Amino acid sequence: MxxxxxxxxxxxxxxxxxxxxxxxxxxxxxxxxxxxxxxxxxxxxxxxxxxxxxxTLNDVLIAYFKPKIDAEFNLIINKVPPEEKIAALGNFFAETSDTMELAVKRNYEFIIQNIFKENMLNFYDAVIDWSNFSAIQKKYWTRFMSAGVYAIWREWLIDGQTDSLNDIHVLLSDFQTSTLKALKAEENF
Known part of the structure; x- marks a missing residue:
């Protein structure tokens, strides 16, 4: 032993x-x-x-980043009140900005992006009631939103984080709310 x-x-x-x-x-x-x-x-x-x-070397980076990102998302999904989840996600972005900037600069951003996407899909599964949506709506909306959230985060980082996190939170919340409303309206046609 x-x-x-x-x-x-x-x-x-x-x-x-x-x-x-x-x-x-x-x-x-x-x-x-x-x-x-x-x-x-x-x-x-x-x-x-x-x-x-x-x-591979990619596997080394996955072994490092995946547990860290998974743990942060787990905390946001399970411990943060619903009305504070978007803000908590934004704070996570701010806290990892140096890591993300290096990932972009050193060509391993795709590793973080894939881990992020997987966690965003879990996030949306946990925080949205999907009972009024079709499987195809859920599938493509979650992928669309996770890619959009990532793109906004990336742009905010690359742009020097000059826009306030609060403005980013409001923007993300508006995007999510309006696109979900559009999906619901689609069901009525």
Whole structure:
């Protein structure tokens, strides 16, 4: 049993070293310009240790970002009162602005965007009563809105965060409310 616990600890340590090494390298290089060899050298682990834990460098970033973003969305979905959810989402955007700016600059934004999209779909499943909508309306509205929210967040970050978060919250809320109303009206035709 001790060997099993020891093996698990070594695997977990290797993952942490690899994640840390990749994040350090990303401060100065684009993801596309980084090799597994550079990461394992920086981490002080073998290539075998890398491939025991991950298949690609993208997987390293997913292992780092997914639990963080998932936890934040879980908190917003389950702990924040309904009237404060959009504001909480906006605060999350503000808190992660440096991370997002680096992701855009270093060409790994798509990883964060995919994790974000998955969480937005869960968010809308949890906060909207879909009983008055068709499956196709739900499917495409949630994808449309998650892409739109992401685009607004990205633009706000790239634009230097000059617009107030409150204005962004109001805009998002208006978009969500008006598009849901349009879907409901569609059912009456």
């Amino acid at each position: 001790a060997a099993t616990n020891h093996s698990r600890q070594i695997k977990q340590d290797s993952q942490i070293y690899l994640i840390t090494a990749l994040l350090q390298i990303l401060k100065n290089k684009n993801l596309n310009d980084i090799t597994v060899t550079q990461v394992v050298k920086r981490a002080g682990v073998s290539r075998m240790a890398f491939y025991r834990n991950f298949e």
